[in-house]
Amino acid sequence: MAPIAKPVPIVLAPAGPPSVRPAGTASPAPVISIRDLKTHCLTCSMRELCLPLGLTVDEMKQVDALVANRTKLKKNETLYRAGEPFHALYAIRIGSIKTTVLAEDGREQVAGYHMLGDIIGLDGIGTDRHGCEAIALEDTEVCVLPFVKIEDLARTLPALQRNLHQVMSREITRDQGVMLLLGSMRAEERLAVFLLNLADRYRRRGYSSTEYVLRMTREEIGSHLGLKLETVSRLFSRFQEEGLIQVQGRAVKLLDSGALKRIVGQRG
Amino acid sequence: MAPIAKPVPIVLAPAGPPSVRPAGTASPAPVISIRDLKTHCLTCSMRELCLPLGLTVDEMKQVDALVANRTKLKKNETLYRAGEPFHALYAIRIGSIKTTVLAEDGREQVAGYHMLGDIIGLDGIGTDRHGCEAIALEDTEVCVLPFVKIEDLARTLPALQRNLHQVMSREITRDQGVMLLLGSMRAEERLAVFLLNLADRYRRRGYSSTEYVLRMTREEIGSHLGLKLETVSRLFSRFQEEGLIQVQGRAVKLLDSGALKRIVGQRG
DNA sequence: CGACTAGTTGAGGCCAGTCAATGTTGGTGG
């Protein structure tokens, strides 16, 4: 048995924005254990960025019910590998995960850098096998969402169906953005976009948008941006020299995001 | 009323007027008109690559019923533009379409090169607005699939639901492949992948996999592959010199696809 | 402390981009 019900107040990391009370919300259960607080969509701080977005309390409980379990991953542990049979999506509760696609010759490309609230595994649906690898960049916890159950429930909950489609569609849109970046931007633009994109995502999660810690090495960032690690390192140094950012290893502070934005879309 | 039921053999050329059949029009024609032959999933030559894949006859009829209409596009005409409200997916019946994403500064990147049987517009679901432009590369005809109707029907037809999810997921997988290409491959590898990919897609559609006609200019191909048109042109010439392919403008013949495959994944 | 990984910085080379001239193709109208 796991430890239970210590009388601790709520406290989930990012004190912040998400606090919606759907219509028809009755007063909550008489007693809520900390386990409840930790493991239900209803109380998850990411519910406004995750699959249950916009669902009623009752609907959310049904989504809750299909969450098979949560999985904890230590840094560098693999959630799934390319080629493995697909049976679930994963919602990141805590931590961050990189997904990498591999060519036959072993070359590897970081396709995505996912953080809490993100849902991954979508590329497995089409072939019933995962198309990429998912590796934890730090200690991470994910909700396991068995896909057949999601599909079942989506047939009775239009709101869930809609959310699922939106999540998948946004992934497509995101990928197209990466394609644009990789296909037509110069190195400094790529890094600027990367830094600004992270800022935006942290902001929407209630964290600072000007100061954050990268969870990837220079090499992984380079792989994600189609650059070599030396190039990434040089750019970090240059941006710092020019007063755009402040870098200390993986800690980044954006000093002039206006200038960063101006870099993007600038002809060499 | 449109002309009907002439005893003409199959012929699915681009003859005829817009051929609109509103969803409710269910005239249970005892005789199958040429119009029926032309416009129903049941008889569409692409049904095994399109949304109705694997559906029963009855289910397919229901999908048929939700096809609002077909749209014809002349070469270079736009099906939708980035930012326009999204309300439907499009299945390509005849022809081919490029989708392009644009950066704020006007830079443009060809994100996809779609041919008959492909379904496009998926990136609009997440934001209710199209995220890219779709432009016909030749005279083209598409089925218009209103998305709310698809969602409705998907809730009662699990097979359709499954297909929709697979279509979306495969788009994600495809995009990841493009990311790998753009992020880590050299110019000659990119073109080789492009040519082999087209061969494969034509093959699955019952066309020659060694001889086909490109529907894009060198510039569009370059944009798709993250290269400049001059580079694409030079590579075509070089591949021809080396006996890998034969090129005559946009007509391509693969002479040694084994060698093309060997190019891919080869260290410079 | 040594071994290892991650990161920084420099020197030089190469692949693809840029600029420019020329050739080819296809559509239009006389």
Add this chain to the structure above:
DNA sequence: CCACCAACATTGACTGGCCTCAACTAGTCG
């Protein structure tokens, strides 16, 4: 049918941005 024009394509010469190779530093862990 042919002439013409514009769009498309090819090819060459040169440039430059990023990669490669390499040396060195800083922090970490057994």
